[in-house]
Amino acid sequence: MNITPLPQGGVEVTERADFPVNRGALCGKGRTAAEVLSPAVRLTTPLVREGGRLVPADWPEALDRIAGRLAATRERYGPDALGVFGGGGLTNEKAYALGKFARVVLGTSQIDYNGRFCMSSAAAAGTKAFGLDRGLPFPLEDIPRTGCVILVGSNLAETMPPSLRFFTELRENGGTLIVVDPRRTRTADQADLHLAPRPGTDLALALGLLHLVVAEGRTDEEYIRERTTGWEEARAAAMAHWPEYVERITGVPVPRLREAVRMFCEPEAAMVLTARGPEQQSKGTDTVGAWINLCLATGRAGRPLSGYGCLTGQGNGQGGREHGQKADQLPGYRKLDDPAARRHVAGVWGVDPDSLPGPGRSAYELLDALGTDVRTLLLMGSNPVVSAPRAAHVEKRLRSLDFLAVADVVLSETAELADVVLPVTQWAEETGTTTSLEGRVLLRRRAVAPPAGVRSDLYVLHELAGRLGVEKGFSTDPEEVFAELRRASAGGPADYSGITYRRLAEENGVFWPCPEEPAGTPGADGGDAPRVPPSEGRAHAGAADASDTSDPVRHPGTPRLFLDRFATPDGRARFVAVAHRATAEEPDAEYPLLLTTGRVVSQYQSGAQTRRVAELNAAAPGPFVELHPRLAARLGAADGDPLAVVSRRGRAVAPARITDTIRPDTVFMPFHWPGEGRANTLTNPALDPTSRMPEFKSCAVRVERVEVVPRS
Numbered sequence: 001m002n003i004t005p006l007p008q009g010g011v012e013v014t015e016r017a018d019f020p021v022n023r024g025a026l027c028g029k030g031r032t033a034a035e036v037l038s039p040a041v042r043l044t045t046p047l048v049r050e051g052g053r054l055v056p057a058d059w060p061e062a063l064d065r066i067a068g069r070l071a072a073t074r075e076r077y078g079p080d081a082l083g084v085f086g087g088g089g090l091t092n093e094k095a096y097a098l099g100k101f102a103r104v105v106l107g108t109s110q111i112d113y114n115g116r117f118c119m120s121s122a123a124a125a126g127t128k129a130f131g132l133d134r135g136l137p138f139p140l141e142d143i144p145r146t147g148c149v150i151l152v153g154s155n156l157a158e159t160m161p162p163s164l165r166f167f168t169e170l171r172e173n174g175g176t177l178i179v180v181d182p183r184r185t186r187t188a189d190q191a192d193l194h195l196a197p198r199p200g201t202d203l204a205l206a207l208g209l210l211h212l213v214v215a216e217g218r219t220d221e222e223y224i225r226e227r228t229t230g231w232e233e234a235r236a237a238a239m240a241h242w243p244e245y246v247e248r249i250t251g252v253p254v255p256r257l258r259e260a261v262r263m264f265c266e267p268e269a270a271m272v273l274t275a276r277g278p279e280q281q282s283k284g285t286d287t288v289g290a291w292i293n294l295c296l297a298t299g300r301a302g303r304p305l306s307g308y309g310c311l312t313g314q315g316n317g318q319g320g321r322e323h324g325q326k327a328d329q330l331p332g333y334r335k336l337d338d339p340a341a342r343r344h345v346a347g348v349w350g351v352d353p354d355s356l357p358g359p360g361r362s363a364y365e366l367l368d369a370l371g372t373d374v375r376t377l378l379l380m381g382s383n384p385v386v387s388a389p390r391a392a393h394v395e396k397r398l399r400s401l402d403f404l405a406v407a408d409v410v411l412s413e414t415a416e417l418a419d420v421v422l423p424v425t426q427w428a429e430e431t432g433t434t435t436s437l438e439g440r441v442l443l444r445r446r447a448v449a450p451p452a453g454v455r456s457d458l459y460v461l462h463e464l465a466g467r468l469g470v471e472k473g474f475s476t477d478p479e480e481v482f483a484e485l486r487r488a489s490a491g492g493p494a495d496y497s498g499i500t501y502r503r504l505a506e507e508n509g510v511f512w513p514c515p516e517e518p519a520g521t522p523g524a525d526g527g528d529a530p531r532v533p534p535s536e537g538r539a540h541a542g543a544a545d546a547s548d549t550s551d552p553v554r555h556p557g558t559p560r561l562f563l564d565r566f567a568t569p570d571g572r573a574r575f576v577a578v579a580h581r582a583t584a585e586e587p588d589a590e591y592p593l594l595l596t597t598g599r600v601v602s603q604y605q606s607g608a609q610t611r612r613v614a615e616l617n618a619a620a621p622g623p624f625v626e627l628h629p630r631l632a633a634r635l636g637a638a639d640g641d642p643l644a645v646v647s648r649r650g651r652a653v654a655p656a657r658i659t660d661t662i663r664p665d666t667v668f669m670p671f672h673w674p675g676e677g678r679a680n681t682l683t684n685p686a687l688d689p690t691s692r693m694p695e696f697k698s699c700a701v702r703v704e705r706v707e708v709v710p711r712s
């Protein structure tokens with residue numbers, strides 16, 4: 001997009017037709033994003049708590065308070081009493097600086113971020129299978145040219161509207177689209193085949209499809225032999241999932257399963273893309289693993305126009321997960337418990353590797369520990385009062401902290417609980433890089449000056465570090481931070497060392513891994529990768545043609561991964577042997593229905609930003625409970641009637657929205673609102689054992705009519 005300052009102040013956001021990620025298209029949130037830049041809706045001065053109320057303060061005072069409390073807490077309880085919580089909306093530079101700040105300045109292991117709630121299950125499964133996690137191992141522009149896409153639990157018509165055109169083109173080119181969603185969404189409306197499983201049963205569904213692939217002799221034996229390991233065990237596990245058994249678990253009829261297998265297997269190339277539907281489950285990692293198995297058994301990964309991908313969500317959902325704000329991670333997607341990684345990163349940071357703490361708790365576990373052994377929290381880029389599972393409990397834990405500091409653009413529901421609130425800049429007001437779901441690093445330049453009184457997150461970290469005795473290593477200049485990030489990431493899985501601001505300004509983004517090449521080795525990327533345009537890309541290449549640039553030693557970046565080998569030690573992809581299991585909370589007599597949650601097109605996440613935009617509020621004014629007419633009839637509810645949804649965690653009230661696009665055994669609520677209609681009051685924090693992802697996508701509930709007392 002283009003961001004243009006307006007003469008009367010503020011900015012205008014317009015489309016950029018040549019931009020490859022969205023080909024210029026913007027959704028409603030993008031178009032209206034400028035409204036959240038307006039001083040009328042945002043924070044413009046630091047706030048500190050005095051006598052129970054938040055009152056304006058100047059920057060030195062606010063920063064002194066934070067530094068003083070963090071130092072005192074560390075003195076009394078040790079460094080692990082200091083918690084840090086980040087966000088996938090932060091730029092790469094900020095995410096990197098926040099992770100470094102936690103480990104180097106505070107010395108705490110207690111840092112995690114909201115991406116844990118987002119794509120962590122897909123990341124865990126991708127790493128297991130391929131040895132590397134990058135949302136898509138190919139550019140979005142490959143989608144229209146494949147033969148079939150299975151889209152599992154993504155409502156991209158509402159959540160990534162600009163990307164819908166890739167799927168429309170796919171169908172125009174003769175390809176087919178299968179959508180797996182318990183609701184017939186706007187996305188499912190575009191599909192050639194819609195499978196509507198019961199929430200939380202995608203694992204059985206994927207295994208059932210694999211069973212049929214084997215039974216119908218549709219496996220690619222040569223591919224399995226040459227490019228994978230673990231097939232025997234995975235095959236045996238899948239064969240235990242008979243189609244009729246799978247129909248019973250999922251509610252998807254056997255003929256539909258057969259049709260899906262035929263559509264997926266007949267074309268030469270095909271893809272499986274997952275989003276939050278199958279991932280936000282207490283078995284999300286195994287579920288994604290089962291979908292990857294389906295790709296591997298049919299030879300549909302690491303080949304042109306074929307593969308598995310995860311549709312990442314937030315503004316910097318990909319880059320935000322690579323550079324160290326995650327509990328177990330160092331920059332460059334390195335592991336915090338890997339001695340070589342610790343040595344390398346400690347070297348760049350100029351500290352002793354032994355001084356770096358070990359892995360900490362995952363996001364929900366960290367929030368759950370607040371006020372117990374974690375006494376203070378510094379929060380940047382998330383609003384957990386609305387977005388965390390079991391939110392009433394999380395809110396209580398936040399209130400029980402000795403000290404909470406929040407840096408935000410607006411006074412979010414979480415910032416309202418803070419002891420100090422810092423007003424920070426946002427996207428158009430600062431320079432920084434983000435990384436798209438395709439692994440494409442992009443540079444966004446500052447377009448407008450922030451309102452007076454607002455500072456950047458990098459400034460906040462710089463000032464706090466200084467006050468806590470670390471004078472160097474926390475630059476406020478994004479380009480300097482990026483230069484350090486490049487060095488810290490060098491040699492890691494997400495290697496950015498060959499990417500510079502200069503290159504990003506000249507190219508339409510650069511795909512990682514992009515190692516820095518020693519001078520005089522043009523094009524070397526560990527061997528003989530040919531320089532070919534992306535459309536014909538093979539191997540580690542799929543490499544963009546670098547010959548048109550002035551710098552001959554540029555590594556071309558890696559638009560397409562795995563074409564020659566996977567990133568595992570033996571170069572082969574790994575099957576996982578998984579079996580179906582129930583959700584953590586199955587319906588029973590007391591809570592007979594399933595609740596699933598998600599999004600609507602006109603609100604974003606916790607709504608902290610979008611609920612301040614009139615146009616978006618007009619389109620999506622508040623929460624609702626989507627339910628099937630048969631269920632509504634049983635409850636005696638009419639459209640718009642207030643309904644109470646009750647789970648073991650609490651009770652939420654919102655108007656009924658009756659529609660036959662949802663399964664009769666399931667109700668759906670969007671999670672964008674606080675207060676009475678907060679969906680996360682109900683959700684279950686049962687965690688996936690590997691990714692520690694909470695089960696946002698299913699819990700047991702009952703639904704009751706709320707008697708409206710007539711006014712006398």
Ligand SMILES: Nc1nc2c(c(=O)[nH]1)N[C@H]1C(S)=C(S)[C@@H](COP(=O)(O)OP(=O)(O)OC[C@H]3O[C@@H](n4cnc5c(=O)[nH]c(N)nc54)[C@H](O)[C@@H]3O)O[C@H]1N2
Nearest residue numbers: 153154155159199200275276277313314598599601604605
């Ligand atoms: N308008 C808007 N756009 C957004 C966002 C937003 O808040 N608002 N958030 C951004 C972010 S951070 C993210 S992560 C993405 C999320 O993008 P999506 O993953 O597309 O969003 P969701 O609505 O959470 O979930 C997608 C679908 O999963 C379905 N689903 C529910 N339970 C199940 C299940 O058990 N199995 C399957 N297969 N499907 C299920 C829901 O019915 C829903 O239609 O969107 C991004 N874009």
Ligand SMILES: Nc1nc2c(c(=O)[nH]1)N[C@H]1C(S)=C(S)[C@@H](COP(=O)(O)OP(=O)(O)OC[C@H]3O[C@@H](n4cnc5c(=O)[nH]c(N)nc54)[C@H](O)[C@@H]3O)O[C@H]1N2
Nearest residue numbers: 114118380381382383387407408412597605606608671696
């Ligand atoms: N029930 C249910 N709950 C869910 C989900 C679901 O599907 N169902 N989805 C989950 C997912 S996928 C996600 S990603 C989370 C998202 O939920 P949150 O983590 O709450 O994300 P946001 O609402 O985007 O909150 C970001 C906050 O940071 C502020 N902010 C924006 N930019 C910046 C910046 O540059 N610096 C600073 N310091 N602050 C900034 C915003 O104003 C806002 O207050 O919700 C999760 N919760």
Ligand SMILES: [Mo]
Nearest residue numbers: 117118313314
């Ligand atoms: Mo997300």
